[in-house]
Amino acid sequence: MWKSIRILLLLAVLLAVALHTWLDRVATQSWQEPLWVGLFPLNADGSAQADEYVAALGVKDFAAIEDFFGREARRYGLKLEQPVHLELYPPGSRLPPALDPSAGPLGIAWWSLKLRYFAARATSVPGRAPPRIRLFLLYHDPATLERAPDSHGMQKGLVGVVHLFADRGMAGSNSIVIAHELLHTVGASDKYDPGNGSPLFPSGYGDRNQDPLYPQELAEIMAGRRALSSYQWDMPRSLAGVLIGPETALEIRWTH
Numbered sequence: 001m002w003k004s005i006r007i008l009l010l011l012a013v014l015l016a017v018a019l020h021t022w023l024d025r026v027a028t029q030s031w032q033e034p035l036w037v038g039l040f041p042l043n044a045d046g047s048a049q050a051d052e053y054v055a056a057l058g059v060k061d062f063a064a065i066e067d068f069f070g071r072e073a074r075r076y077g078l079k080l081e082q083p084v085h086l087e088l089y090p091p092g093s094r095l096p097p098a099l100d101p102s103a104g105p106l107g108i109a110w111w112s113l114k115l116r117y118f119a120a121r122a123t124s125v126p127g128r129a130p131p132r133i134r135l136f137l138l139y140h141d142p143a144t145l146e147r148a149p150d151s152h153g154m155q156k157g158l159v160g161v162v163h164l165f166a167d168r169g170m171a172g173s174n175s176i177v178i179a180h181e182l183l184h185t186v187g188a189s190d191k192y193d194p195g196n197g198s199p200l201f202p203s204g205y206g207d208r209n210q211d212p213l214y215p216q217e218l219a220e221i222m223a224g225r226r227a228l229s230s231y232q233w234d235m236p237r238s239l240a241g242v243l244i245g246p247e248t249a250l251e252i253r254w255t256h
């Protein structure tokens with residue numbers, strides 16, 4: 001008797017979690033009103049450079065990202081003029097839990113639970129409506145780090161951890177990384193080869209019908225790189241050189 005009740009309770013919890021995830025997905029892929037995305041900047045390495053950079057951040061530093069989503073939505077015939085609304089929150093002081101690069105599937109699952117718990121607490125700011133999507137922007141001093149750690153955007157939990165460089169000259173590439181992780185949270189998948197980073201053909205190409213094919217003029221956002229030849233690629237300087245390809249548009253339900 002008690003055993004059945006326990007099993008029933010467990011099933012109810014699992015069902016509630018699944019329902020919640022499904023409702024999140026429906027709400028973030030309906031594109032009936034602007035999707036509210038909260039940006040939570042953080043000093044990732046404790047450096048003075050990151051401190052200064054984070055303190056100087058303003059809404060206008062992220063305007064290119066809103067413009068990018070607006071421009072691409074228009075191209076796909078979305079009725080919504082502004083699909084994504086970005087809200088900048090004051091810099092936080094606690095860093096999200098870090099993912100051990102050697103973590104297995106269980107380790108990743110545990111980390112994602114901890115991250116969701118962290119996000120729930122870190123993003124409740126008195127007097128402000130909670131955003132639908134939460135992105136933690138971790139700024140690093142480029143002098144101390146050659147390559148930023150891997151960023152993660154997750155549809156389950158609607159949360160992202162985004163590693164960026166605290167350098168004005170890299171604001172354009174930072175915007176590309178933020179848009180990429182934001183798209184992960186609404187269901188887009190990567191379109192590059194995880195082994196070497198090359199854009200996948202055709203889904204990771206800006207224009208699969210371009211003639212000649214190389215060099216590609218634009219990059220697809222979920223590839224993040226522009227194919228210069230079959231074995232060379234580079235990152236565009238800003239979102240002006242990036243588009244949302246048809247496979248990504250389908251994944252985020254801009255098309256059906």
Ligand SMILES: [Zn+2]
Nearest residue numbers: 180184189190
């Ligand atoms: Zn990705």
